[in-house]
Amino acid sequence: xxxxxxxxxxxxxxxxxxxxxxxxxxxxxxxxxxxxxxxxxxxxxxxxxxxxxxxxxxxxxxxxxxxxxxxxxxxxxxxxxxxxxxxxxxxxxxxxxxxxxxxxxxxxxxxxxxxxxxxxxxxxxxxxxxxxxxxxxxxxxxxxxxxxxxxxxxxxxxxxxxxxxxxxxxxxxxxxxxxxxxxxxxxxxxxxxxxxxxxxxxxxxxxxxxxxxxxxxxxxxxxxxxxxxxxxxxxxxxxxxxxxxxxxxxxxxxxxxxxxxxxxxxxxxxxxxxxxxxxxxxxxxxxxxxxxxxxxxxxxxxxxxxxxxxxxxxxxxxxxxxxxxxxxxxxxxxxxxxxxxxxxxxxxxxxxxxxxxxxxxxxxxxxxxxxxxxxx
Amino acid sequence: xxxxxxxxxxxxxxxxxxxxxxxxxxxxxxxxxxxxxxxxxxxxxxxxxxxxxxxxxxxxxxxxxxxxxxxxxxxxxxxxxxxxxxxxxxxxxxxxxxxxxxxxxxxxxxxxxxxxxxxxxxxxxxxxxxxxxxxxxxxxxxxxxxxxxxxxxxxxxxxxxxxxxxxxxxxxxxxxxxxxxxxxxxxxxxxxxxxxxxxxxxxxxxxxxxxxxxxxxxxxxxxxxxxxxxxxxxxxxxxxxxxxxxxxxxxxxxxxxxxxxxxxxxxxxxxxxxxxxxxxxxxxxxxxxxxxxxxxxxxxxxxxxxxxxxxxxxxxxxxxxxxxxxxxxxxxxxxxxxxxxxxxxxxxxxxxxxxxxxxxxxxxxxxxxxxxxxxx
Numbered sequence: 001x002x003x004x005x006x007x008x009x010x011x012x013x014x015x016x017x018x019x020x021x022x023x024x025x026x027x028x029x030x031x032x033x034x035x036x037x038x039x040x041x042x043x044x045x046x047x048x049x050x051x052x053x054x055x056x057x058x059x060x061x062x063x064x065x066x067x068x069x070x071x072x073x074x075x076x077x078x079x080x081x082x083x084x085x086x087x088x089x090x091x092x093x094x095x096x097x098x099x100x101x102x103x104x105x106x107x108x109x110x111x112x113x114x115x116x117x118x119x120x121x122x123x124x125x126x127x128x129x130x131x132x133x134x135x136x137x138x139x140x141x142x143x144x145x146x147x148x149x150x151x152x153x154x155x156x157x158x159x160x161x162x163x164x165x166x167x168x169x170x171x172x173x174x175x176x177x178x179x180x181x182x183x184x185x186x187x188x189x190x191x192x193x194x195x196x197x198x199x200x201x202x203x204x205x206x207x208x209x210x211x212x213x214x215x216x217x218x219x220x221x222x223x224x225x226x227x228x229x230x231x232x233x234x235x236x237x238x239x240x241x242x243x244x245x246x247x248x249x250x251x252x253x254x255x256x257x258x259x260x261x262x263x264x265x266x267x268x269x270x271x272x273x274x275x276x277x278x279x280x281x282x283x284x285x286x287x288x289x290x291x292x293x294x295x296x297x298x299x300x301x302x303x304x305x306x307x308x309x310x311x312x313x314x315x316x317x318x319x320x321x322x323x324x325x326x327x328x329x330x331x332x333x334x335x336x337x338x339x340x341x342x343x344x345x346x347x348x349x350x351x352x353x354x355x356x357x358x359x360x361x362x363x364x365x366x367x368x369x370x371x372x373x374x375x376x
Numbered sequence: 377x378x379x380x381x382x383x384x385x386x387x388x389x390x391x392x393x394x395x396x397x398x399x400x401x402x403x404x405x406x407x408x409x410x411x412x413x414x415x416x417x418x419x420x421x422x423x424x425x426x427x428x429x430x431x432x433x434x435x436x437x438x439x440x441x442x443x444x445x446x447x448x449x450x451x452x453x454x455x456x457x458x459x460x461x462x463x464x465x466x467x468x469x470x471x472x473x474x475x476x477x478x479x480x481x482x483x484x485x486x487x488x489x490x491x492x493x494x495x496x497x498x499x500x501x502x503x504x505x506x507x508x509x510x511x512x513x514x515x516x517x518x519x520x521x522x523x524x525x526x527x528x529x530x531x532x533x534x535x536x537x538x539x540x541x542x543x544x545x546x547x548x549x550x551x552x553x554x555x556x557x558x559x560x561x562x563x564x565x566x567x568x569x570x571x572x573x574x575x576x577x578x579x580x581x582x583x584x585x586x587x588x589x590x591x592x593x594x595x596x597x598x599x600x601x602x603x604x605x606x607x608x609x610x611x612x613x614x615x616x617x618x619x620x621x622x623x624x625x626x627x628x629x630x631x632x633x634x635x636x637x638x639x640x641x642x643x644x645x646x647x648x649x650x651x652x653x654x655x656x657x658x659x660x661x662x663x664x665x666x667x668x669x670x671x672x673x674x675x676x677x678x679x680x681x682x683x684x685x686x687x688x689x690x691x692x693x694x695x696x697x698x699x700x701x702x703x704x705x706x707x708x709x710x711x712x713x714x715x716x717x718x719x720x721x722x723x724x725x726x727x728x729x730x731x732x733x734x735x736x737x738x739x740x741x742x743x744x745x746x747x748x749x750x751x752x
Contacts, residue, residue: 025629026627026629027629028629125629183620184620185611185614185615186614186615186617186618186635186637187609187614187615189620189635189637189638190602190605190614190638191606193635193641193642194599194603194641196631197599197642197645198574198599200631201598202595219577219578222573222577223574223577226573227570227603230563230566230570233563235562238561238562238563239561239563242562243562244559244560244565244668251666253401253402253403253404253501254502255576255662258662258666259565259569259665261562261565261566261569262565262569265569265570265573266573269573286629286631286634289635
């Protein structure tokens with residue numbers, strides 16, 4: 001007997017264009033915009049089986065499957081999404097949407113400003129998690145989805161899932177909020193700020209108008225990514241993966257690579273700086289910093305989440321020091337205060353913040369079970 | 377009644393020149409060198425009351441007191457060292473020594489290379505904690521100190537104190553090892569590496585030969601310092617001190633300062649970049665990365681510390697996530713395995729790694745008591 005085929009095969013990225021202006025939280029207005037997205041599975045006749053997958057900092061609408069023209073380009077959550085996988089595309093209609101301001105297809109700083117015919121660059125507005133949800137809501141309408149069976153995301157994606165339950169409570173039945181925080185701590189903001197300063201002080205940044213200069217602030221992007229990676233991995237995972245292993249066997253007494261961890265960080269930084277857009281990075285970190293549903297309620301998260309009517313699954317990872325379990329528990333507590341239906345899973349998976357992307361058996365079993373229990 | 381005068385008053389920085397070459401751990405040789413130092417109190421007739429104070433990354437031989445010409449320039453450990461203070465200069469002869477490679481007075485990358493008549497720059501060797509102890513040992517000889525009553529330091533200074541007990545066991549009676557680690561974790565190294573990369577990729581770095589270019593890699597130094605500060609403060613201390621307080625009361629939707637923590641980091645980075653030398657920063661972080669007494673003993677710290685005969689006081693702070701208490705306990709355990717005399721204090725002071733510099737009552741009481749019990 002052959003193993004069941006649980007791969008989506010080739011998928012196709014699509015774009016939806018919206019010509020009605022979008023008013024942003026900042027007060028700025030986008031005259032029009034495009035969202036890049038992918039869908040897997042089929043919307044059922046009752047339109048009750050749609051699941052929105054929201055992505056984090058360095059990902060896109062390419063959630064699962066491969067492109068026919070880029071066979072190595074596997075979706076970032078392919079271990080979770082597909083036929084027979086925990087988020088089963090034989091049962092659900094899955095939508096992956098790239099957020100506004102991205103550099104992977106949706107309208108962003110590198111897009112052409114309709115009024116000038118040049119890239120927006122520094123003039124692209126600062127967008128927020130709330131703005132992303134607004135844009136995604138239009139996409140949902142376009143796709144004929146009045147109500148999502150579930151909205152799911154990890155990290156920044158989880159913030160979008162949470163925001164969906166607040167912006168459009170009646171349009172979300174279940175929210176899966178994974179490796180999240182209801183707002184960044186000052187330490188989280190501090191890391192973001194150092195990354196931004198590295199980018200903005202790179203001489204090739206040119207105040208954000210580098211597109212027509214033939215340069216890219218790769219130095220700054222590289223540093224930003226290296227800082228990010230330190231916060232995505234747990235100290236324990238780093239110790240286990242790299243230890244104090246020395247590439248040359250002994251100290252080099254120079255500034256070439258001594259320790260394997262240095263090699264890893266440089267590699268990640270170099271790679272990132274070749275494809276990620278600096279203006280996007282700045283805006284995403286701001287969206288993270290600004291996200292704080294409790295801010296309008298005197299910091300009271302319970303009051304802030306009173307609007308949410310969805311059922312929740314909240315998942316955290318003990319090795320995640322970026323958004324540790326205590327931050328997820330804050331969300332759970334606020335939901336329980338409001339007598340909402342909430343399941344909470346705290347896993348001791350070792351992957352750090354990135355654990356939400358990894359294939360942990362208990363984690364995937366929990367998601368499979370949760371999705372399996374969603375009635376269509 | 378007047379309060380007792382517990383200030384040292386004006387102190388004077390001195391320099392000791394050593395013309396015999398110093399062979400470094402790397403194999404390189406310094407043909408000659410100078411050490412900047414200060415002393416407080418008087419060496420007694422038995423020469424039994426000398427205490428060496430070793431400094432951390434961003435400090436110097438200016439441990440206590442003020443300079444007559446710079447009255448605001450108070451020594452970095454002035455709250456600890458002085459007449460009537462925990463390290464009482466009426467009883468002890470205190471020596472503060474600037475390490476080799478520094479930019480504050482001892483021979484370092486900005487010093488003139490005797491062979492070329494130009495600054496060493498990138499050609500200044502990579503120095504180690506062991507090298508620093510060698511240089512300090514020569515200073516001790518110069519000052520007529522055959523044996524220190526105690527060697528004390530915090531953080532990188534504590535590593536020097538520990539190394540003293542290994543390089544010259546017979547010349548140290550007591551070692552006070554505060555906020556230390558017996559070696560850096562991969563995560564510690566990762567932060568150092570990002571700081572180094574920020575400096576080395578700054579276009580004004582010029583491969584370390586920037587002294588004659590009329591520029592300084594301030595951008596890189598600034599980022600390095602911002603990263604450092606995140607690791608010196610605890611997340612809790614940041615939350616308490618800055619919270620999510622916004623400087624303009626509301627999000628600015630731009631890249632100016634929003635949160636107070638951003639303002640703090642930028643200020644610290646800006647200040648540091650005006651006075652610290654980039655080549656020194658690179659070397660100090662390497663000295664930290666390389667420090668690992670257990671490396672020659674297959675990673676066995678117990679075997680590594682078998683040489684030490686001093687009595688120890690080890691102090692750690694629960695809020696220190698750079699070198700958390702578990703790292704101090706590793707040292708204590710290895711000393712106990714060797715049946716050494718060791719006292720251990722684990723404090724819940726909130727200051728993070730920087731707590732070793734702060735005036736915590738229990739901390740200072742313990743140091744006062746420990747020094748008081750040292751027989752002269």
